[in-house]
Amino acid sequence: MSTDSKQKTALLKNLPAVHEILDRPRLKQAQADQSLPRWALRQAVQIVLERQRTEIIKGERADVQPFDHLESDILKETEKLLLPSLRSVINATGVLLHTNLGRAPLAKEALDAILETAKGYSNLEFNLDTGKRGLRYQHVEALLCEITGAEAALVVNNNAAAVFLALRALAKGKEVIVSRGELVEIGGSFRIPDILRESDAELVEVGTTNRVHVKDYEQAIRSSSGLLLKVHPSNYRVIGFYKEVELEELVALGRRFSLPVMHDLGSGCMLDPQQFNLQGEPSVKEALESGVDLVTFSGDKLLGGPQAGIMLGRERLLHKIQGHPLNRIMRIDKLTLAALEATLHLYRDSYLPLKNVPALAMLTAKQETIRKRAQRLAGKLKKILPSSFQIGLQSTVARTGGGSMPQEAIPGTAVRVRSTSYSAATILARLRLASPPVIARIEKDEVILDVRTMQKGEEPLLCGAFKETFV
Numbered sequence: 080m081s082t083d084s085k086q087k088t089a090l091l092k093n094l095p096a097v098h099e100i101l102d103r104p105r106l107k108q109a110q111a112d113q114s115l116p117r118w119a120l121r122q123a124v125q126i127v128l129e130r131q132r133t134e135i136i137k138g139e140r141a142d143v144q145p146f147d148h149l150e151s152d153i154l155k156e157t158e159k160l161l162l163p164s165l166r167s168v169i170n171a172t173g174v175l176l177h178t179n180l181g182r183a184p185l186a187k188e189a190l191d192a193i194l195e196t197a198k199g200y201s202n203l204e205f206n207l208d209t210g211k212r213g214l215r216y217q218h219v220e221a222l223l224c225e226i227t228g229a230e231a232a233l234v235v236n237n238n239a240a241a242v243f244l245a246l247r248a249l250a251k252g253k254e255v256i257v258s259r260g261e262l263v264e265i266g267g268s269f270r271i272p273d274i275l276r277e278s279d280a281e282l283v284e285v286g287t288t289n290r291v292h293v294k295d296y297e298q299a300i301r302s303s304s305g306l307l308l309k310v311h312p313s314n315y316r317v318i319g320f321y322k323e324v325e326l327e328e329l330v331a332l333g334r335r336f337s338l339p340v341m342h343d344l345g346s347g348c349m350l351d352p353q354q355f356n357l358q359g360e361p362s363v364k365e366a367l368e369s370g371v372d373l374v375t376f377s378g379d380k381l382l383g384g385p386q387a388g389i390m391l392g393r394e395r396l397l398h399k400i401q402g403h404p405l406n407r408i409m410r411i412d413k414l415t416l417a418a419l420e421a422t423l424h425l426y427r428d429s430y431l432p433l434k435n436v437p438a439l440a441m442l443t444a445k446q447e448t449i450r451k452r453a454q455r456l457a458g459k460l461k462k463i464l465p466s467s468f469q470i471g472l473q474s475t476v477a478r479t480g481g482g483s484m485p486q487e488a489i490p491g492t493a494v495r496v497r498s499t500s501y502s503a504a505t506i507l508a509r510l511r512l513a514s515p516p517v518i519a520r521i522e523k524d525e526v527i528l529d530v531r532t533m534q535k536g537e538e539p540l541l542c543g544a545f546k547e548t549f550v
């Protein structure tokens with residue numbers, strides 16, 4: 080045996096046993112007063128010992144750490160084991176409706192409603208006037224109709240479900256006419272052709288990738304046609320030699336041939352998009368005013384509420400969809416419903432959504448406000464971080480994300496961080512593992528922190544994450 084492997088064997092032998100470590104005073108105390116669960120402590124000890132073993136075998140460790148150090152490692156590891164898998168992160172990406180980060184943060188009113196509904200029983204499907212069974216959808220139907228001017232409304236689990244259910248209930252076994260330029264894929268698992276196939280409707284493509292005319296739709300209409308579908312291309316744009324058919328024209332065509340017209344809006348912008356200086360995003364009201372028979376959209380995109388699929392339109396159609404057996408499979412959950420009702424309530428006032436719906440408040444925050452916030456954050460980071468870090472400001476653009484307005488850039492100011500000790504990729508990776516995790520992006524080997532998507536009160540948490548990681 081070489082001296083090297085002799086030494087390794089000695090080191091491995093020296094490693095304490097699990098029960099020995101658990102008997103050390105700090106860990107023993109934690110077990111005695113039950114401040115930390117025994118299963119977590121045990122697992123943490125095993126993890127830390129295993130790490131030591133690997134390091135010794137790889138020759139990365141010349142001595143076994145004193146017990147004390149092991150103990151603090153174990154306590155840290157125990158805390159990690161006790162963290163939930165799903166937890167809050169700081170979104171410093173500048174993407175407002177970041178699908179991977181849970182899209183829209185909820186308004187306080189929505190949070191309160193969730194808590195209130197979750198803590199006990201509710202009249203979810205119980206009519207308090209008659210004492211008989213009620214329908215869960217009714218808690219938001221009148222409100223949705225009041226805000227948007229729709230004839231009827233129905234809500235399901237998400238917009239993908241809404242589109243699928245509507246097609247299945249209204250066009251099963253029939254042909255659905257769609258422009259080729261609107262056969263989009265949204266976020267990997269939602270593709271219009273696949274949804275049509277799964278709903279047992281037959282896809283009839285019309286037009287070309289970049290241009291479609293109303294006569295293309297008209298020529299495709301046959302006795303087996305069931306529906307005219309328009310889809311908001313959401314996450315991409317064709318620019319240049321491009322033509323789509325306006326909703327009004329499609330509605331007129333549908334009327335002539337007694338075919339329902341459905342529009343998958345994607346994002347449900349309930350306010351006038353002009354209010355945000357954002358072009359190219361249709362509002363729900365506008366779509367309904369065109370006379371379209373059915374619109375569908377998400378609850379957690381520009382509406383700024385919980386994940387939900389909202390359907391608005393003709394009562395006759397929505398009645399049919401509501402009664403479809405698959406509706407039961409896609410039904411909206413009571414906590415979502417509570418959050419949705421509370422969010423929609425804000426829309427009864429014209430100014431409240433911009434103030435109280437976080438996604439809209441972030442979207443419309445003034446450049447000057449964003450610049451001041453970035454300045455303040457940069458100042459704090461400068462104070463905390465060692466001199467190997469350089470902190471500065473730079474102009475940046477935020478995006479709405481979530482498949483709305485892909486080309487719309489929202490100007491603002493970001494904090495940029497670089498270090499002579501760490502690459503930008505390393506800083507980014509370490510921030511992801513901090514508590515709370517901070518999600519940011521890299522530009523030109525600098526870490527960019529966009530304050531527009533940070534919530535009130537997150538600045539000290541972000542500073543804490545930097546401190547914990549780099550100081």
Ligand SMILES: *Cc1c(COP(=O)(O)O)cnc(C)c1O
Nearest residue numbers: 237238239311313344345377482
């Ligand atoms: C986002 C989007 C969907 C899917 O909505 P979810 O609420 O995520 O299920 C469907 N269609 C369009 C056009 C979209 O933009």
